[in-house]
Amino acid sequence: MLKDESLVKTIKFKEYNYIGDPINTVRIFNELEVDELVFLDITASKESRKPNFKFLESIASECFMPLAYGGGLNNFDDVRRIFNIGFEKVVVNSAAFRVPDLISQIAKVYGSQAVIGSIDYKRNFFGKNIVHSFSGSQKEDCDPVTWAVELEKKGVGEILLTSMDRDGTWGGYDLKLIKEVSAALSIPVVANGGAGMVEHLGEAVKQSGASAVAVGSMVVYQKKDMGVLVNFPDKKKLKEVLG
Structure with missing residues (x-):
């Protein structure tokens, strides 16, 4: 996640910790042969600010893998x-x-595969999952x-499903909700929020039907409550849990 021109990692969308320089991190991920990187500017929408195009251009020039951007x-x-x-x-x-036609415009020109519909959600006091926008600051x-189905109708090619309650906790994905969303859609669902070990990735895919998984804390820290260490799981181990 980006904040200004720094790479940060959030915990439950509230507390955030500095990870390092995004461009240096990209170079490390290039060497580790990571599949895809997603950069989310966590303050752009809240601040009614445009993306930092110049900085994103610097990131893109260094990156050897597919890139996605939001914010x-x-x-x-x-x-x-x-x-x-x-x-x-x-x-x-x-x-x-706020801009209902934007997704359909993008899909029409670039194709649905180029648009990721991001859903951030949190459980309320009554145990109901509620979608939030503007970096989790506003309830919808x-x-x-229901919102995932609507986004598919609008033209997104995949869903990035993020549990705000599990973000940065290392406790595993929200398997129940991932399964419900995956079952309701015909497009891929990318599970996000809570990964703390490689086995969690396999659970999201095999038990809940996620098409892919996103990881944050796992690949920027040594372990929970330990220092920064940009890394990537062993590919043989990944194949075992995901295959």
Whole structure:
């Protein structure tokens, strides 16, 4: 996640910790042959700010793998600029509520595979999952399953499903909700929020039907409550748990 021009990692969308320079981190991930990187500017929408195009251009010039970007994308011209910089996908979250036609515009020009619909959700006091926007600061009047179905209708090619309650906790994914969303859709669901060990990745895919998994803390820290160490799980181990 990006905050200004720094790479940070959040905990439950509230506390965030400095990880390092994004460009240096990209270089490490290049060497580790990571499959794909997603950069989310966590303050752009809240601050009504455009993406930092110049900085994103620097990131894209260093990266050897597919890139996705989200944050502050509220019009098609800015989206086009992100693609022209060299990103393969854009992530749409808050704008899906405020600019209803944006997703269909992107899908029409670049294809549905280029649009990721991001859903951040949190359990309320009554145990109901509620979708949030603007980096988790604003509640929306819908649940994750209903909103995922609506995003698919709008034209997204995949869903990035993030549990705010589990973000940065290392306790595992929300398997029940991942399964419910996956069952309701015909597009891929990427599970996010809570991964703490390689086995958690296999659970999300094999038990809950996720098409892919996203990891944050696991690949930027040595272990829980320990220092920063950019890393990536052993590919043989990944094949065992995901295959």
